[in-house]
Amino acid sequence: MASILIVEDEAAINELVKRNLQLVGHQCTSVFDGKAAVSEMQHRSYDLMILDIMLPELDGFEVIKQSEKTPTIFLTAKNSLPDRIKGFSMGADDYLTKPFEMLELLARVEAVLRRTQKTASCFEAGNVKIDFSNHQVFHNGQLVECTPKEYELLEVLVNNRNIALSRERLLELVWGYDFEGDTRTVDVHIQKLRKKLGWEDRIKTVYKLGYRLEVDR
Template sequence: MATILIVEDERSINELIKRNLQSVGHTCIAVLDGGAAIQQLAEQDVDLVLLDVMLPEMDGYEVFRQIRGTPTIFLTARSSLSDKVKGLTIGADDYLVKPFEMLELLARVDAVLRRTKKECKEFELDGVKIEFASRQVFLHAEPVECTPKEFDLLEVLVKNRNIALSRDKLIELVWGYDYAGDTRTVDVHIQKLRKKLDLEARIKTVYKLGYRLEV
């Protein structure tokens, strides 16, 4: 997974982002101002920066100019088109407007890491090995046949591991907004994954909500 620098002056938001990124396996460094961010980047390499625009003393745009070359997602309450265009024009990889859902942030982080070739190419757990590029799954080194939707569901669970996902959210992420079926199809696919991959103890049912892959 990746090493991510979080630059956000609101402590509660900073901590929330950090907890969610760590829950899916990323290593996080959290700072509260631009000066500390520049110092951290001078001392160690990071794969991605999550950078608030409205920082004390030195705003996020100035920080970005000094750290140019490191993949960056701007986080900001400024939602105007001109602000978005400015952020992207100066070279940011993405621009996310507050307030945002953590699942959206995780998805955007994954997208930027894929583009910058820092994404996780494999995942292993309890004898299960997933190769994302080839869409292959193995159990104790033996290949396991998964349907396209079973693999998509498994990938979503892995990328959002330790996070409870509702059935509706899983439908949205795996089958798409225009899916005409009901949420029972999620239950069927979950049962198949549990059985095929011996993950009964890992894919937890979250009462009256959905499912969570515990790692």
């Protein structure tokens, strides 16, 4: 997976982001001020930088100037339109404001990594291989026929692997906010995926919550 630099001076937020990115398989380095970020990038290359703007020593705008085109997501409390425009004009790949949803940050990280080709186009676990580029799923080398919603659900589980997702959140992510069905729809699709992929022991039921795809990091 990707090598990610987290530049955030609030220790609790820095650690929260780091833990969740590591859960889905990324390698993370944390720094807490702008000078440390610049120094780190002078000694090592990164696939992605998650960057606050209001930092000690050097602010995030100055850091991105010296980042040598490292793909960057601004994660900041500065939510004004001028700040957003400035961030994008300086080369940011995305801009997310605080407070933020961790699942949204993970989705944006995945999107930037795919755009910059810093993440694999395929995912493998056991006897299952998923080709994201062609939206194809294979089990024991054989193509598995998945409905569009089964594939979308599978992709959400993979992108958030090792993280427990509630049935309600899965409904929002896969079926949308305006879906009129209930959470039993998620259960039915999960059962179908388990059977098609032989993932009865890999897609875990989280008691009174939802589901988690468990894979080795």
